[in-house]
Amino acid sequence: MFVTTAGRTNDEMVYQAREIAARLMVEYIPRKKRSIKAIQEMKQQDCLVIGKDRLELFPLGESEPFFFHPNSAMFRIKRLMKGETDPMIAAAKLEKGMSFLDCTLGLGADSIVASYVVGSKGIIKGIEARKALAFIVSDGLKTWDSGIESINHAMRNIEVVESVSLEYLKLQPDNSFDCVYFDPMFETTIVESDGIRRLSHFAAYEGISKEMIEQAHRVARRRVVLKDHFRSPRFARFNFKVIQRKSAKFHFGVIEKE
Secondary structure, three states, rough: OOOEEOOOOOOOOHHHHHHHHHHOOOOOOOOOOHHHHHHHHHHHEEEEEEOOOOEEEEOOOOOOOOOOOHHHHHHHHHHHHHHHHHHHHHHHHOOOOOOOEOOOOOOHHHHHHHHHHHOOEEEEEEEEOOHHHHHHHHHHHHOOOOOOHHHHHHHHOEEEOOOOOHHHHOOOOOOOEEEEEEEOOOOOOOOOOOHHHHHHHHHOOOOOOHHHHHHHHEEEEEEEEEEEEEOOOOOHHHHOEEOOOOOEEEEEEEEEOO
């Protein structure tokens, strides 16, 4: 990957681009009025573009970028504000002050909703293996203005961890998070939005292994939760109790700690 600026740039954007490139230990390339496509054809790499209002990640060969947006978290939290329920929150049995480890952060929607529920005294950590994706989501969580203070606070309260999930789990003490959560890329693809299609280019397909579930069970104080396609064999393979959801394309599985 390399870093450059938006087409209409200024000194502040150039400074920011150089600083981000140094932090990510990748090359900064001056834009010089060239198109992203032209620079990518020369470098054969993904491109992180520093713009005035947001960061954009261009996969090599794609014309549309990925950028941070809270996506479904917005309307899910608004439903919670009205006193409605959220399936993920119900499966995880989250309450104020609890801790939640999201082993498959992605765009961060589930972590944002979890953070809203556990509040300022709760702890939310999300793991992302790809450096570029971890950076852009972390930046978005810190800077995105939803227009609703409680949602902004929920985003700011999430810590993004750049790591492979299994390796991070191995380093955690026993019973260190109330809930350990997985939402892997579905084996049977569900295309929910353009954002998720673009995200699939960057996602690290680590897969869910027996060792990972064993480590998650050790680290979880109360429960391990898996969100997956309703036909997924992983529920049975790892002994999750499935919460059936009528007409839903995905279900939640739970392993409760004794």
